[in-house]
Structures are given as structure tokens and as C-alpha cells.
Amino acid sequence: MEFRYPNGKIYKPQEVIKTPYLKKKTYSNRGMTLEEDLNETNVYYLEQKIAVIHKKPTPVQIVSVDYPKRSAAVIKEAYFKQASTTDYNGIYRGRYIDFEAKETRNKTSFPLQNFHQHQINHMNAILQQDGICFVILRFTTLDEIYFLDAKHLLTFWNRQFADGRKSITKLEIETYGHQLAIGYHPRIDYIKVIDQVYF
Amino acid sequence: MEFRYPNGKIYKPQEVIKTPYLKKKTYSNRGMTLEEDLNETNVYYLEQKIAVIHKKPTPVQIVSVDYPKRSAAVIKEAYFKQASTTDYNGIYRGRYIDFEAKETRNKTSFPLQNFHQHQINHMNAILQQDGICFVILRFTTLDEIYFLDAKHLLTFWNRQFADGRKSITKLEIETYGHQLAIGYHPRIDYIKVIDQVYF
Numbered sequence: 038m039e040f041r042y043p044n045g046k047i048y049k050p051q052e053v054i055k056t057p058y059l060k061k062k063t064y065s066n067r068g069m070t071l072e073e074d075l076n077e078t079n080v081y082y083l084e085q086k087i088a089v090i091h092k093k094p095t096p097v098q099i100v101s102v103d104y105p106k107r108s109a110a111v112i113k114e115a116y117f118k119q120a121s122t123t124d125y126n127g128i129y130r131g132r133y134i135d136f137e138a139k140e141t142r143n144k145t146s147f148p149l150q151n152f153h154q155h156q157i158n159h160m161n162a163i164l165q166q167d168g169i170c171f172v173i174l175r176f177t178t179l180d181e182i183y184f185l186d187a188k189h190l191l192t193f194w195n196r197q198f199a200d201g202r203k204s205i206t207k208l209e210i211e212t213y214g215h216q217l218a219i220g221y222h223p224r225i226d227y228i229k230v231i232d233q234v235y236f
Numbered sequence: 237m238e239f240r241y242p243n244g245k246i247y248k249p250q251e252v253i254k255t256p257y258l259k260k261k262t263y264s265n266r267g268m269t270l271e272e273d274l275n276e277t278n279v280y281y282l283e284q285k286i287a288v289i290h291k292k293p294t295p296v297q298i299v300s301v302d303y304p305k306r307s308a309a310v311i312k313e314a315y316f317k318q319a320s321t322t323d324y325n326g327i328y329r330g331r332y333i334d335f336e337a338k339e340t341r342n343k344t345s346f347p348l349q350n351f352h353q354h355q356i357n358h359m360n361a362i363l364q365q366d367g368i369c370f371v372i373l374r375f376t377t378l379d380e381i382y383f384l385d386a387k388h389l390l391t392f393w394n395r396q397f398a399d400g401r402k403s404i405t406k407l408e409i410e411t412y413g414h415q416l417a418i419g420y421h422p423r424i425d426y427i428k429v430i431d432q433v434y435f
Contacts, residue, residue, distance in 0.1 A: 089361045091321055096293040097311065112296065112314035122290055126325060128332035131366035135327070162288045167330035 071140050071175045071182070074224040075125070081223040082129075088228055090127030090134055096120050122159045123170075129228060132235065133168040135160070136187075136227075140175040146204040147174050149197055157194050160187040169235050173217070173227060174210060184230045185214035270339050270374045270381070273423040274324065280422040281328075287427055289326030289333055295319050321358045322369075328427060329435065332367040334359070335386075335426075339374040345403040346373050348396055356393050359386040368434050372416070372426060373409060383429045384413035 072092070082088040101114040123137040137160075139151040152172075163170040170187035185205075193205045215230045271291070281287040300313035322336040336359075338350040351371075362369040369386035384404075392404045414429045 083361065086361070086364065089358070089365055089367075094293040094295040094317075094319075095298075097296050097298075097314070099294075099296075109315055112311065112316070115296070115311040115314055116308055117311070118293075120293075128334070128362060128365040128367045131332065133327035133330065133332040159288070162282065162285070163327060165285065166288055166327045168288075168327045 069224075071138050071173065071225075074219075075138055075173070078223040078225045078227070079125075079127075082228065088127060088129035088134065090125055090129070092125050093120070093122070119153065119155065121155045123156055129169075129231060130236065133163070133166070134231070135163045135168050135170045136173060138173040138175070140177050142177050143204075144176060144178055144207070146206045147176075147210060148204045149194060150203065152190070152194065157191065161191060164188060164191075169231060171227075173225070174214070176207070180219065182217040182219060182225060183210045183214040184217055184227055185210055186234070189213040268423075270337050270372070270424075273418075274337055274372070277422040277424045277426070278324075278326075281427065287326060287328035287333065289324055289328070291324050292319070292321070318352070318354065320354045322355055328368075328430060331434065332362070332365070333430070334362045334367050334369045335372060337372040337374070339376050341376050342403075343375060343377055343406070345405045346375075346409060347403045348393060349402065351389070351393065356390065360390060363387060363390075368430060370426075372424070373413070375406070379418065381416040381418060381424060382409045382413040383416055383426055384409055385433070388412040 076092060079088075079090045079092070082090060096118040097112075097115045098118050099112055099115045101112070103111045103113050105111065123135055125138065126133070126135045128134060137152070137156060139147075141147050141151065160170050164187055172185050172187065172190055173182060174185060175182045189209075190205075193209065197203050215234070217225050217227055217230065220226055275291060278287075278289045278291070281289060295317040296311075296314045297317050298311055298314045300311070302310045302312050304310065322334055324337065325332070325334045327333060336351070336355060338346075340346050340350065359369050363386055371384050371386065371389055372381060373384060374381045389404075392408065396402050414433070416424050416426055416429065419425055
């Protein structure tokens with residue numbers, strides 16, 4: 038069963054993946070969402086002591102909770118809240134890492150409506166604090182994934198208010214970003230790009 | 237109305253504090269929880285462009301969601317999950333910051349049961365990545381707040397398996413930690429200690 042946010046986006050529950058190795062043997066990458074691939078990548082980084090990066094929980098406003106006797110509290114009414122930050126953050130070799138991951142079914146451009154002003158402001162604040170901040174963009178139908186530094190995203194974001202263009206062309210992403218290979222273990226080795234670009 | 241976690245801890249909803257200055261004029265510090273004080277402190281740091289530090293959302297496992305026509309999705313059944321990390325993280329002057337905040341009504345020691353093994357493992361991983369990791373401990377009845385580096389917490393945590401002592405004495409916290417003054421603006425200026433100790 039699918040749950041949807043007020044904006045129509047599908048809600049993906051976060052799961053603690055305890056047996057990524059066993060699980061990996063039983064399926065191919067087909068059908069995996071970007072979030073699932075990144076969660077597995079982050080589990081790999083954590084287990085290999087490469088980096089400590091987590092997805093933040095989905096923000097929820099809780100309105101009503103029941104306390105049945107002898108069992109866990111049940112949230113009976115709650116609402117999804119818009120996140121004020123990006124979804125992923127953590128640490129790699131002492132540096133602060135912060136990113137957002139988004140998918141599109143488009144083939145030639147990435148719509149900026151995948152981001153909202155709060156997130157853009159957050160990324161800007163992170164860059165000002167000298168953090169490593171970026172987005173991971175997946176073209177689902179092409180099965181291509183790109184790493185784009187937030188400073189470039191900010192440029193394209195601001196451009197829309199100048200010339201009205203509400204997307205980043207794929208050529209721009211290829212030019213300013215870095216394509217990420219889709220692997221097996223880890224699935225999306227974005228730390229490799231961080232090593233090349235920031236260290 | 238108070239909500240409680242399965243372990244009996246009171247649930248504090250996260251609120252986006254949009255008018256901290258207005259709000260501050262209308263109440264004193266009495267009755268504010270440590271979390272509220274830290275949220276206001278973090279808003280101050282963010283607005284002053286000093287640091288970008290956020291509390292993570294409360295992790296919730298969503299089981300059932302309703303989609304009433306023409307209104308927001310309503311979560312009808314969900315459960316609190318145990319956090320696998322600490323509650324607060326972010327960036328200050330390029331460095332990764334990570335901490336947990338806890339209160340006790342005890343006067344002479346801080347019970348280790350305020351932490352759980354997942355969080356201890358997380359703190360250890362952060363220290364290994366050269367992050368700035370600590371706990372903020374408040375003695376509620378004394379209204380004293382301390383900053384204690386996670387490396388000391390780990391020592392006391394491990395001691396309990398050696399000699400069985402399930403708390404940190406207040407004297408130990410005074411010796412290895414740093415008392416945080418309770419101020420007005422920001423309320424708990426923990427960045428001052430970070431400046432002294434880590435830069």
C-alpha cells in the first residue's frame with residue numbers, strides 16, 4: 038500500500054536494514070528507489086567505518102496518542118510536515134556532509150520543483166559554514182545518477198527568477214555534475230566523488 | 237496533554253519557532269525544558285549565521301494513512317521508534333557537530349540509563365570520524381547544565397560493565413565537563429565551549 042504526502046509524493050517508510058548482505062543477493066537493482074539504494078549505501082559506509090551518514094526521519098506533527106494498557110503507545114492522529122532541511126547528513130573524514138536526493142522521470146531536464154525554498158536556504162547556510170553540500174539526481178527512465186554540488190543548484194535555482202527556466206538541463210548536470218556509477222556494494226558510491234572533488 | 241514514549245518518557249513535539257524574539261519577552265526560563273532551550277539556541281545560531289544545528293524529527297513508524305478529499309493526509313496509526321542516532325547534529329565552522337541532551341531530577345549523579353547502546357555506538361563512530369560529539373546534561377532541580385565530551389561519556393558507559401556503577405557522579409561531570417551558563421540570548425551557549433575546547 039502506498040502512502041502519499043499532501044503534495045502527492047509517495048511516502049517511503051524508513052527501515053532499519055539489518056541484513057543488507059543477505060538481502061542484496063536476492064534482488065537486482067531494478068525497482069529499487071533512489072532512497073533504498075542510498076540507505077543501503079549508507080549502511081555499507083557505516084559498517085565499513087567509511088562514513089556516518091543517516092537519513093533523517095520523516096517529520097510528523099503528532100496530534101493524538103493512545104496508551105493501551107500493556108502495549109506500546111499508538112499515534113492515532115498525525116500529519117506530515119514539510120522538512121526544513123535536507124534529508125541526509127553526517128560526517129566523512131571530519132567534514133560535514135549534507136545532501137538531498139531526488140528522482141525524475143524526465144529524460145532531458147531536472148525540474149526545480151523537486152526542491153523548495155526552505156531546502157535551498159538550508160543548503161546555502163551549509164555552504165557558508167564550509168560544509169560539503171550537494172544533491173543526488175536520478176533520471177529514473179535513463180537509470181543515470183548524478184552528483185551536483187549545491188553551489189550549482191543554487192545558481193540554477195536563482196536563474197529561474199531571472200529568466201523563468203524552471204529546470205536544469207541534462208547537459209548542464211553533465212557539465213557541472215559528476216555521474217555516479219550504479220554498483221553492487223556499495224550501490225551508489227558518492228563518497229568516491231567527494232574524495233575526488235573535496236579532498 | 238502529555239504524550240509518552242513506550243519507555244514512559246514524555247514526548248515533546250518539535251515546533252518551528254518562528255518568533256523567538258517576541259516569545260522570549262513573555263516568559264522567563266522557568267518551566268522551559270532543555271529541548272526548548274536548545275531549540276531556541278539553535279534558532280539563534282541559525283539566524284545569526286553562527287552555526288547550522290537542528291534537532292532531528294522524532295522517528296515514527298507509519299502503519300496507516302487516510303486521504304480525505306480536499307485535505308491533508310491524516311496518519312491514523314503509527315508508533316514511536318527508538319532513535320538509532322543522537323537527536324542533534326549540524327555544522328559549525330566546517331566541523332561536524334553531534335550531540336544528545338538529557339535531563340535528570342537527581343542532584344548528585346547522572347543515570348546512564350538516559351542513554352542506550354545504539355546512541356553510544358553512534359557517538360563512538362562520530363568520534364572515529366573526527367567529529368565534535370558531546371552530551372548536554374541538565375540537573376533539573378539544581379538548574380545546572382553541563383557539556384561533556386562523548387569520549388568521557390564512553391568511558392563512564394564502559395565502566396558500568398566493569399564495576400557496575402550505573403551513573404556518572406556530579407563531581408565527575410564537573411571535573412571532565414564544562415558548566416554552561418544559562419543565558420537569555422542564546423539560552424545555552426554551547427558553541428562558546430566548542431570554541432574553547434576544539435578550535
